[in-house]
Structures are given as C-alpha cells and as structure tokens.
Amino acid sequence: MDFGYTPEQKALEQVAREFVSSVCPPERAKEWDEQGTLPPELFKGFADMEWLGIPFPVEAGGGGGGAIELAILAEELGRASLDVSMCFTGTIINSLCVFEHGTDAHRELLAQEAFDGKIRFAVSMSEPDSGSDVAALRTRAERDGGDFVLNGQKMWCTGAGLPGTQIVMYVRTGEGDKKHDGISAILVDPSSPGVEMHQTPTLARHILGTYELYLSDVRVPVDNLIGPLDGGWKVMLTNLELERAMMSGAYVGVAQATLDEMLAYSKQRTQFGRQIGNFQALAHRMAALQVDIDAARLLARRAAWMVSAGIPCSREAAMAKYKGSETYVAAARLGMQVLAGHGFSTESVMSFRWRESIVATISGGTSEIQLNGIARSMGLRSY
Ligand SMILES: Cc1cc2nc3c(=O)[nH]c(=O)nc-3n(C[C@H](O)[C@H](O)[C@H](O)COP(=O)(O)OP(=O)(O)OC[C@H]3O[C@@H](n4cnc5c(N)ncnc54)[C@H](O)[C@@H]3O)c2cc1C
Known part of the structure; x- marks a missing residue:
C-alpha cells in the first residue's frame, strides 16, 4: 500500500525504518523500558534527523511538513515500541500547541531550543478526580501581580521528569456556566519551587515515565499563559x-x-x-x-x-x-x-x-x- 505518497514521503518512511533498525530496534526499546531511562541517542536522533521541527513553517525554522509526514514517522517509530513513538508524538503535539497559542518569545524558544532537542514539552490535564472527565479539573491558578500562583495536584504527566521538559498545564482560572469554561493553559517548568514530583510505578511507558505533581504556591509569570485566559478548552x-x-x-x-x-x-x-x-x-x-x-x-x-x-x-x-x-x-x-x-x-x-x-x-x-x-x-x- 503506498497511499499516493510523494517520493519524499516514501523516502522519509524508508529513513525512519532504518532509524528504528539502527537506533532503537525492539530489543533495545525493551531494555530501555526495563532500565527506565530515556537514552540520549533517541531524542538526539530525532533532533539530528530534523524531525522535531517538521510541522512548523520554514520561515520559523521548521520543516514545513504536515500530518502525513508526522503519521509516517509515528507509524515507523511504533515498530520499535509505543513508548518510543509517543516520545516523538508527545513533544510534537505540545510544541505545536505552544507555537500556535504562545507568544513570540515562546516561538523563539521553540526555534532556539526545541527543534534541536534541548528542551521538550509534556502536557498535564489529568488529576486524581479528573480523568476521562477532563473538564472537571480543579488545580487552580490565581493571579498575583505579574505571576500566576498554582495550587493543586496533577497525575499521569508523561515525561514530566525528563531533563529540559516544560509542561503545558491545564488549570482552573475562572468559573463559567459550563465546567469547560474558566480553564487556561499555562507553561510550567517542573523544576520551579513548590513543585513536588513523583514517578508513578507503571506496567510500561518507562522510557518517558509518568509523573504525579503536587503544586504548592508555584509562581509562574503571566507571560507563560498559552492562549487566552479562560480559553484553555479550545487550546x-x-x-x-x-x-x-x-x-x-x-x-x-x-x-x-x-x-x-x-x-x-x-x-x-x-x-x-x-x-x-x-x-x-x-x-x-x-x-x-x-x-x-x-x-x-x-x-x-x-x-x-x-x-x-x-x-x-x-x-x-x-x-x-x-x-x-x-x-x-x-x-x-x-x-x-x-x-x-x-x-x-x-x-x-x-x-x-x-x-x-x-x-x-x-x-x-x-x-x-x-x-x-x-x-x-x-x-x-x-x-
Ligand atoms: C501511561 C499513561 C500516560 C498518560 N499520560 C498523560 C499525560 O501525559 N497527560 C495527561 O494529562 N494525562 C495522561 N494520562 C491520563 C489518561 O489520559 C487517563 O488515564 C485517561 O483519560 C482515563 O482516565 P482515568 O484513568 O482517570 O479513568 P476514568 O476516567 O476514571 O475511567 C475509568 C473507566 O470508566 C470509563 N468511563 C469513564 N467515563 C465514561 C463515559 N462517559 N462513558 C463510558 N465509559 C466511561 C473509562 O472508559 C474507563 O474504562 C495518562 C495515562 C496513562 C495510563
């Protein structure tokens, strides 16, 4: 099945298949899972292949690619393991979110640090009492001068504990007629004072790890708001x-x-x-x-x-x-x-x-x- 792929897309598929064979064959992905580590060669490999910038416009330093290229890579990386593929998908989706809804400074950060793998992004919506019912989340952010002050508890944040990770965190900043109102997306550095993080013991997903976060008076500059205040649901x-x-x-x-x-x-x-x-x-x-x-x-x-x-x-x-x-x-x-x-x-x-x-x-x-x-x-x- 070739689905009418262009020669470039077919070449990408082939290169990705070779990447899996040489960098992360399934046996190695299993070892990494057992060791519970994100090996530097994996994420650096994504960066060296220039895959981390694929969906971003060329003028912003990206590759000008789209959903088909990303899906090709997700499928080929899946041949190694789901965790390996999620390592790519997770950071791409959250980088896109920051690019589309963040400030010019965020876009600059992406071009300088994210496309070459120095930093990566995770997402945190889930909480102990809010899983499928995402909009029931209760972690709060109150405005205090030039900062938001965050308090609450988050769960299942994939990759939160990896070096250089920034978290797109969904928090409650207001109330509305519906529970979907009053949610905002805020970029949080998990090394900020007041963040306590524990890795959750799980059956798998050990390369990225999943983390529980306790937030006590965590101060985040208001400039870290991603998208409109109280408009996080659409983000x-x-x-x-x-x-x-x-x-x-x-x-x-x-x-x-x-x-x-x-x-x-x-x-x-x-x-x-x-x-x-x-x-x-x-x-x-x-x-x-x-x-x-x-x-x-x-x-x-x-x-x-x-x-x-x-x-x-x-x-x-x-x-x-x-x-x-x-x-x-x-x-x-x-x-x-x-x-x-x-x-x-x-x-x-x-x-x-x-x-x-x-x-x-x-x-x-x-x-x-x-x-x-x-x-x-x-x-x-x-x-
Ligand atoms: C390894 C792992 C990684 C994750 N990574 C992240 C992450 O990076 N960021 C993040 O924010 N979250 C993450 N999550 C959380 C994940 O999105 C939730 O686990 C998922 O949405 C389900 O929520 P829950 O586990 O609380 O189950 P619940 O919502 O409590 O559901 C329990 C059961 O009830 C069913 N159920 C619930 N509501 C309905 C309904 N309306 N109709 C029918 N059935 C229903 C569910 O399908 C399920 O079978 C991760 C979870 C895991 C396990």
Whole structure:
C-alpha cells in the first residue's frame, strides 16, 4: 500500500525504518523500558534527523511538513515500541500547541531550543478526580501581580521528569456556566519551587515515565499563559485530531511489528513435526489479525490525510484511535498465545509488547470515550 505518497514521503518512511533498525530496534526499546531511562541517542536522533521541527513553517525554522509526514514517522517509530513513538508524538503535539497559542518569545524558544532537542514539552490535564472527565479539573491558578500562583495536584504527566521538559498545564482560572469554561493553559517548568514530583510505578511507558505533581504556591509569570485566559478548552482541542492520527499510526506500526514477530516465530517453531504457524487454529487468527491491522492502517491514514487537507475529522480520528489501540491489544494478546511459554518469559520482546499494549486503549482518551464521540456523531447521546 503506498497511499499516493510523494517520493519524499516514501523516502522519509524508508529513513525512519532504518532509524528504528539502527537506533532503537525492539530489543533495545525493551531494555530501555526495563532500565527506565530515556537514552540520549533517541531524542538526539530525532533532533539530528530534523524531525522535531517538521510541522512548523520554514520561515520559523521548521520543516514545513504536515500530518502525513508526522503519521509516517509515528507509524515507523511504533515498530520499535509505543513508548518510543509517543516520545516523538508527545513533544510534537505540545510544541505545536505552544507555537500556535504562545507568544513570540515562546516561538523563539521553540526555534532556539526545541527543534534541536534541548528542551521538550509534556502536557498535564489529568488529576486524581479528573480523568476521562477532563473538564472537571480543579488545580487552580490565581493571579498575583505579574505571576500566576498554582495550587493543586496533577497525575499521569508523561515525561514530566525528563531533563529540559516544560509542561503545558491545564488549570482552573475562572468559573463559567459550563465546567469547560474558566480553564487556561499555562507553561510550567517542573523544576520551579513548590513543585513536588513523583514517578508513578507503571506496567510500561518507562522510557518517558509518568509523573504525579503536587503544586504548592508555584509562581509562574503571566507571560507563560498559552492562549487566552479562560480559553484553555479550545487550546486543548486544537491538535486533538492530529494527536489521534499520530497515535493511531503508532498503534498500527507496533501492531504490525508484533504480528511480524509472532509470524517469524510461528515459522521456525515446530511441534508434532510441523511449523506451528501451519496449524489452522493459529494461521487463521494471524490472518484475521493482518486484516484488522490493515483496516486500522486505512483508518489512521484517512485521519492523517483529512488533517493534512484541513478537513474536520473528530469522528474519523476517534475511529482510528479506537481501532488502532484495540488492534494493538489484540495483537499482543495473540502474540503471547503463539509464543506460549517463550512469550511468558520476561526475556521475550512479546512480553514487553503485552505489558505496554494495555495502555493503548486508556491514555489519550479511553476506547469508551472514543466510542462515545463516534456514537454522538451518529445522533446518539451515549453517556
Ligand atoms: C501511561 C499513561 C500516560 C498518560 N499520560 C498523560 C499525560 O501525559 N497527560 C495527561 O494529562 N494525562 C495522561 N494520562 C491520563 C489518561 O489520559 C487517563 O488515564 C485517561 O483519560 C482515563 O482516565 P482515568 O484513568 O482517570 O479513568 P476514568 O476516567 O476514571 O475511567 C475509568 C473507566 O470508566 C470509563 N468511563 C469513564 N467515563 C465514561 C463515559 N462517559 N462513558 C463510558 N465509559 C466511561 C473509562 O472508559 C474507563 O474504562 C495518562 C495515562 C496513562 C495510563
């Protein structure tokens, strides 16, 4: 399938595939996960390839690319692991948010420090009592002279503890008729006095890490406001479709890698004198999985194409996120069955795939939340 990619897009796909083979093959991604470290060569590699500036205008020092290039990279990096791909997607989406809604000084910071990987961005919406119900967030920012003063608790902030990270944090600055009103986006340096941060022990996502943040009288200059005061909800939604298209690409890449790995195993493992892949019980399930992966890929690429063409696609992006994430979970589960005892050994890459797949249908909006949106687009209320 080439989807009418330009020669440049095909070349990008090839280069990204070679990057994964040389810098972050799955075995290495697994080791990094086990060590719980973001290896410098990974993020520096993104910067050296000039991928961190891809979606920004050339005149701002970026690459002038768009959603299709980003989705290609997300898919290829997904062949290493979901965590590796999210390392790229997370910082791109939040850099875009700062670029589009920040000040000229923020844009300068991006050109000087973010495109070459000196700093990176994370996002913090979730709180202990506000997960799927994002707009119920309670962390507050009060204006005090030239500063905002932040108090509250945040959870699940991916990558917050990595060096050079700035957080786009959503906080309550006012009240309105709806809970979506009165939310603002503020750029927070997690090394600021008053921020206490703890890494949450998790099944996977250990390269980036996920963090809990306690904020006690944290002072942030008012210039760090990203977008209008009390207008944070719209800021949050700006790149949601692109984010979902990229995440869907990552799920497709990692699901395909998972299938390729079980297929290779099933062709060399023999039992009862036959390759196990030739037992119809397994052959059919792997064939059906390839159908699901191709369907997920088509949905992911449709979403990326619609974003790049400027066509609103919240329904299509939700479909791609839903199908891709569920397909990765199904692929990892089948992989464990095909590899059987060998998969259950924590030395296997498959055991790593299985551990990290679980989060696909949770982070970035659960499968149920995607289905709610799709159902609403069909005229159903779906609470
Ligand atoms: C590894 C990881 C990384 C993350 N990274 C970030 C990050 O960087 N920044 C950030 O802000 N957040 C992040 N999150 C948080 C993530 O977005 C939330 O976990 C997710 O939105 C779900 O919220 P919750 O876990 O509180 O589950 P809940 O919202 O409590 O949901 C529990 C269950 O109820 C279901 N449910 C809830 N509401 C409805 C409804 N209306 N209809 C049907 N079913 C419903 C859910 O689908 C789920 O099955 C991350 C989470 C994880 C696990």
